[in-house]
Amino acid sequence: MKRRLGPRELLYPMPAVFVVSAADGEVDVMAVAWIAIAGAKPPSVMMSIRSTRKTLELIERSGEFTVNTPRADMAAQLDFTGIVSGRTVPDKLREAGLTAVPGAVVSAPIIAECPHNLECRVARMFEHGDHTVVIGEIVETHVDEAVLDESGEKPLADRIDPLVYIPTVREYRRLGEKVADAYTVGKRFIG
């Protein structure tokens, strides 16, 4: 039997990444779970951020941001950047012991400790209720050599060891066992 719970913003599972923004010498960082890929041509992300957040203010001023994927052992740092505001803690990166280094294209820095970073430029942003949706074009990707496969082109998820966020129970999890190969396992249903 199913039960109706009413409108609830629940999706299982979610990513959990750092978004870094900068403008006029100010830098901010926050945890974001409401983020997904928005397109391939051009490569893009979309994310939703509460409109009152300092991160959003800096993104509005600069038109740029970076997405930084933590290793699972960075869960405490990530969580900290989500529960504390950049308006009360001006240098959250330093407080969390994270290292901001320059990217290659945009002015917002990337986080050195994160094995995967995306540099993004705002393509579009609009308010949706009490949040703002930001669509960003991905203009550069940085990956730690240690997490790449032998070809040097393909990041291996188990080496990144990313966090998985679960709403409601509010847990950070690791990736679990492999279930199947995508674009392959479904062929059994092709008549």
Added chain:
Amino acid sequence: MKRRLGPRELLYPMPAVFVVSAADGEVDVMAVAWIAIAGAKPPSVMMSIRSTRKTLELIERSGEFTVNTPRADMAAQLDFTGIVSGRTVPDKLREAGLTAVPGAVVSAPIIAECPHNLECRVARMFEHGDHTVVIGEIVETHVDEAVLDESGEKPLADRIDPLVYIPTVREYRRLGEKVADAYTVGKRFIG
């Protein structure tokens, strides 16, 4: 050392859900990984779908869709709905052995076998490159009683047993071990 890979639409990890659409007696279903929560007031989702997809045509016609979270043992069915077009296989739900049942609010059905379903109404949609971004307001949530906690209000992720999608290596995974409690573990950095 980091390596620059150029603009790449990579995010780790992603959800992997069924999106069901219907219009004028036609029903379609497809796998979507480019999806996230878009807001809380009102509860909303955002997703990106290739503009040529039949699912998008039906959503444009009806203004409605449902999001259906598979259990991990439904990976093959999910994969099938992602690799086959509704234009060549008119009844993908039946081919995959999935049961469409009426929702409570919108005309698009929900998938009975999925332990978590969201009914959604389009709030906004726009083209972004070769994809279309759809923002949908969540108007009802259905959850199997078997995956709810004792309060009957909170879905437990381990009972849902959702899929986690990993791009590049193109794998479906299960949820792994718990790393930490969100909104808690980060407090250690508060000075």
